[in-house]
Amino acid sequence: MQQLVNTALGGLTLGMVYAAFALALVLIWRSTRVVNFAQAPMAMVTTLLALELIEGGASFWLAFAVALVSGxxxxxxxxxxxxxxxxxKSEINAVILTLGLFIVLHAAAALLFGNGVRSFPAPFGVRGTEIGGTTYAITGFGMFTIVAVLVTMSLLVLLFRFTDLGLRMRAAAHEPEVARLLGVRVGGMLTLGWALASVVGSLSGILIAGGDLVNPNYMDSVVVFGFVAAVLGGLDSPLGAVVGGLLLGVALSFVSGYVGSQLVALTALMILIAVLTLRPGGLFSTTPARRV
Incomplete structure (x- = not known):
């Protein structure tokens, strides 16, 4: 029974990590209609910058704030x-450009920070929580991750549903010409969308790195799982990103714990194929999937 609980708790924490990155993808998609494949190396650069500050004597929270601002x-x-x-121009141009940025930012990070593996500290404990003499697989930093992701999701929902700024951002992304006629500064809204998405991406980078080892490639696998989580929940839905991340994290945790870790990537691929086949817009999509 304890193994079942610990596997579920491990999946919960893992799912929140995927959800953090998926939220960044959802934000950039909702505000610019671009899937940013360079989101991971952008977050990696700001995380390694934070690590440089911490190793130089700065507090974790100061480095955390600097990472968000630099993002x-x-x-x-x-x-x-x-x-x-x-x-x-053609939407594919921006997608190809983000793939190019993925390579460039990796190379730049290797030159600036080196390729060595380094330990990223965590402000809270990274050991399991003991309750009634039993240790459960949920750490202090894992709890912080859960709270941070839920707060971020709530803020994004409030932004896009209940503020004029969120409405202008969505208008600039969906109908830029109409938005310009209505007085919306489309260029400024797109810049803001990229900036806010990068902040959320920087947050995900810190949450993924906390208490673990990092190098310029540490977020590469998260690109795949975070993208699957975003597609599973729906690229238009912050709530869907969190639910998708949780479902994916728990599923992969049980596969790894009871079947074998070598099947984790295959399981993620099967989930992605099933979602794209049965519900292309995702579980929480608010717009119909485009069909050609």
Whole structure:
């Protein structure tokens, strides 16, 4: 029974990690209609910057704040300098550009921070929680991760559903010409979308790294699982990203614990194929899937 509970708790924490990254993908999609495959290396760069500060003597929370602010700036600069020239053209151009950024940012991080494996500290305990003499597989940092993801999801829901700013961002992404006629600064909204998505991505980078080992490649596998979680829940839904991450995390945790870790990637692929076949828009999609 304890193994079952610990496997479920491990899946809960793992699912929240995937949900954190999926939220960044959902935010960039809702605000710009671009799937940003460079989200992972962008988060990796800000996380390694935070680690440099921590190793230099700064507190975890100061480094955490610097990572979020640097993510905001990095997202805005990339949109203005790199992505802006291809906006308004074929959607595939922006996707290919983000794949190129994926490679460039990895190379830049290796030059700036090195390729060595380093330990990223956590502000809370990374040992299991003991209740009634039994140790359960939920750590202090895991609890922090759960709370941080739920708060981020709530803020995104409030932004897009109940604020004028969220409405302008969605209008700029879906109908830029109409939005311009209505007085919306489309360029500014797209920049803001990239900047906010980069902040959420930076948060996911810190949550994934906390109490673990990092290098410039530490988030590469998260791209796959985070994307599956976002598609599972629906790229238009912050709530769907969290639910998708939880479902994926728990499923993969049970596969790893009871079947074999070598089948984890295959299981994720099967889940992705099933969702794209049965419900292409995702479980919580609010718009119909586009069919050609």
């Amino acid at each position: 905001l700036v990095l997202g805005a600069v990339i949109e203005r300098v790199v992505v802006r020239p291809v906006e308004g």
